[in-house]
Amino acid sequence: MDRNQFIGLILMFALLAVYFTWFAPEPPAPELLTTQEEPIAETVAEATSSDTANITSTLPAISDSAQATLNTQKYGDFAFAASGTASTKTIENDELILTLTNQGGRIKEVVLKKHKDYLGNPLVLVDGSKSKSDLIVDHNGKKVNLSDLTFVPNITKIGGDTTQISYVLSNGSFSIIQKYLLPAKGFEVAYSIESKNLNTVLNPTDVNYNWNHAINRAENNLEDGRYNSNVRYYLENGDYDELAERSNEFEDETLGELVKWVSFKQKFFTAAIIANSSFRSGYVSQTVDFGDTTSVKNLSMQMLIPYSDFANGFGARYYFGSNNYDILKKVAPEFEENLDMGWGPLPLVNKYLIIPIFHFLERFFTNYGIIILIIVVVIRIILAPLTWKSHMSMAKMRAMKPELDEIKAKHDGDMQKAQQEQMKLYQQVGINPVSGCIPMLLQMPILFSLFFFFPNAVELRQQSFLWAHDLSTYDSVLRLPFEIPFYGDHVSLFTLLMTLSTILYTWSNSQITTVQGPMKTLQYMMPIMFLFVLNSYASGLTFYYFVSNMVTFGQTMLFRKIIDEDKIHALLQENKKKNSNKKKSKFQQRLEDAMKANQEAQKKSKKKK
Template identity: 45%
Template sequence: MDRNQATGLILFAAVILVYSLFFATTPEIPEVEPVTTEQTESTQANTASQAATTDTTSENDSTLDASRRAKYGVLATMTVGEEETLTLENDLIQVTISSKGAEVKKVILKEYKSWDMTPLELFNEESSKMDFIIESQNGPLDLNDLYFTPSIKSTEDEEGVKTQTLTLSAGTESGQIIQSFSLADGSYQVKKSFEVDRYQGVITGNALALSWEDQVIAHESNLAESRRQTRLNYYTTEGSFDNLGAGDDLEEETIPEPIKWVSFSQRFFSAAMIADTDFRNVSITQSTPTDSSIVRSMATSLSIPLQDGKAGFTYYFGPDKYKTLKKVTDGFEDNVDMGYFFVSWVNKYIIVNLFAFLEKFFTNYGVIIIIIVFLIKLALFPLTYKSYIGMAKMRVIKPEIDELKEKYGDDATKMQQEQMKLFSKLGVSPISGCLPMVLQMPFLFAMFFFFPNAIELRQESFLWATDLSTYDTFFNLPFTIPFYGSHVSMFTLLMTVSQIIYTHFNNQLTTATGPMKNLGYIMPVMFMFILNSYPAGLSFYYFVSNMVTFGQQAMIKLFVDDEKIRAKVEESKAKNVNKKKSKFQQKLEDAMKASENSRKK
């Protein structure tokens, strides 16, 4: 029983006593009955019991106060109060903050909905817990034990942007602890400041220690894909980005160097902390729970240095949209996985900007994907044309290559030498058909990273697909196929069929035989299993890309026939009759001869 409860009981007893003395009616005096020994003993027992209870209550109240004073010292009075919840809100987010500890209790992203169309709570007090601790003369002081007095004010800058500032203060005659939160219109960033005013010798720590645990709430229907794309990311003050992996096992790491920011980044949204200066003594932990309502369990502990009793940092509560994150701080856009360095440039500098431009004119993202395919294929058309011509040349000289195989088939080195001579004489390069295709590969692979992380496609429908950011279920199977699933994605099926048709058409243009020819049919089937549970937008992009490529090659074939290509080959053959070998060709032949001689020895 605390002091408030004891005071309430005493006041309640006083009211009853006053009422009985002054307002109760006088009862009739009954006849006096002789008092028995049992009644006397009972009355004495009740009186003793009441006295004991009163003594115990006073003792407990006194002990509680003494314990509180021993634990908190001069700050003890700040641990008594009533909790209030306060809200900072703009057009994008709603942040609920408690007056007890100045803890962020809930964050709602107003522009977005969860997969079941409920409000998207990035986290709440059941899923997330933050503890700020500072050293005091009585030991570690948990700020969540203190009650703060709130005040909110709104300001407007010269450009008309309004900013709400919530200030929470708690103090005694010896000093104050002040925490404030600021949220500007049109921003996902909440700036927080912490200040110790006076309290010399009372607050002894020179750093604020944070412990943050978060059970990342599932906001997407495809839990497996969400877990693949959910990571605990961080960025060092030296400019290095890293994260814990995407595995299901418990992962822990202690970061030896200061960091600039740490982010609990799920597939499309992030909750992060960004230092004004740096965070130190950082430890991070990540694991995957069995609970399907939770994507991952994440935790971090770190210290925030105090300078003259002050510290500051910024929360980011918002979407993982590349252009939005890029404006936050250095390296923050890396929360969106754009792929490895040899393909990420395609996404960062081309695809992201194309999407942003086309969004101004089109609202249907299926149409936007089709337009992006056409624009990329148009830009890469010269490479496609060169690839087609290169493969066509190899096709028309196939009779000469077959003759060499019959003549030198048993001597691989001699066969290679004679092939090189033939290619030089006919003006044909064996890599002329492959190199343009290789140059197009970054665009093909870039999409494999872009579409699974494109928040622009989230909950956007097209044709039968209700959400382009997850797989389209054309119909469900009554059983589960290993590595495939229990549903059929129609866009993935169309992509597979189109790739097989394209492979068949391509084999007519090349000299591929045997295993290489069959590999072209096996790969689409393998990708059908892989992509069946990937976003519908990705499969749709590959399907449209295959169809456009098929159309380009069919168009090229109308204007470029084999007879014209053969004529060019014969023309090159006539020109190169007396052509001397190039230094590169001579060195290559010498190397091949040396290799053959070494092999024979």
């Protein structure tokens, strides 16, 4: 801006000041509304709610006739319901407290009666200040959001124990009725839309059902909550899918096929809608607002309800509840996927072994620490045959240690020859060197399935045991003044005990095994790694592993007393005499051929060098 422009602006402001001070006309009386003021009213109507509050505090009130004109322009034949006083109704059963609003006839808030958040407050699963659902219809080429309109509520009892609340929008010539049925027990709310003569006011295009939902923070560990929250959905063709659970970036997906249900899943709870027929298609998304520590993730769905279903009767169910497997599996096909149970074969182990045992013990015990301890004993008994076979294999290897040491001394420096001699000895005495590993591998699915079960079991949430105040999260006995990378800023005592017991068990086994060299040192690295990995995991999991280590240690001591290694050695020597002229097995022959081929390749490589 040059000097002339600046001087011109100053003069203009000075003239305006003089004019409004001495020559401005008298303002009109407050009760009169001139036609010149109507554009101002339109501007106010189009402003945001916060802007409207600021503007209307200094402008004359809009007349009823002007407001009616604005409503007619915006809502057409629905303008009769555009004004009204907002009110709420509350209904409840044994599990839920539902608050519904006449603004759109929608669910505003859902409280789970038997759960608390990490601060001890009632657990608000759906928060009216952060969650809103909309029904958007096409009226004369305009998109009308029914959530902006005022419905008339009516509460009745059906069958004595089911509460029905209806929200009616009607002008005599057409009507829309939204009904909610809440039974005396359970986490499901039946939802239906009934209508009359909608063809006279609506274009026959699909209706948008939108639900924007910010998950309230319910757990102390905010980061863990964000890692375990996402949008999940199930298609009519039987395909289940979800947005990336552990992603804190913006994620979205367009669903081009018929959609059966969509859920907003968090670690221990789920809010979902399940269509009786199907949504035609949809769009889902999720993101994180890192500036808001009261919310976990912002989730959104935009579903299309076929117009024929909307006009002739649309039905659905809401689910507002915990991620309990026995409950989820009865809600809808694949709905139990809202509970993380692992990958591959692990969900099968959890569904048909761990969860049935857990729920059976719940009938007799109320202390979940005791239940976990009993599960350890039950699992160890189930695995006892495999554990016995593994110990027998190790006992045979220990019995043959003198002969193996002789072979190593005889072929010192020539690993190929030593391995060939060892394989020949194993064949003669009847030892399968991998037989000890197979039982261990068969136990791994159970160990890994528990890795998913305990951190996600809602039954353990806020259940205390010993010094752990909540078995679903880590037990912190010491808060560190700084954060250690990959470890955290706290000390979990159960994780520490698990690590020490694993090291003790490893040391005990190393005294009697044939493992030598670097492998003997590396076997201690795994417990140290788990000390860092599991420090922030559920204390129920680390408590299980600690007790399991101690039971396994005692089991090992018992097996050592039962197994007579002298008898085993004598039996192996008899086998050696019997099998001295026995032909090599196909597996043995292939193994030796592979060793020879490897040896020849190494020799050629050395010659080239």
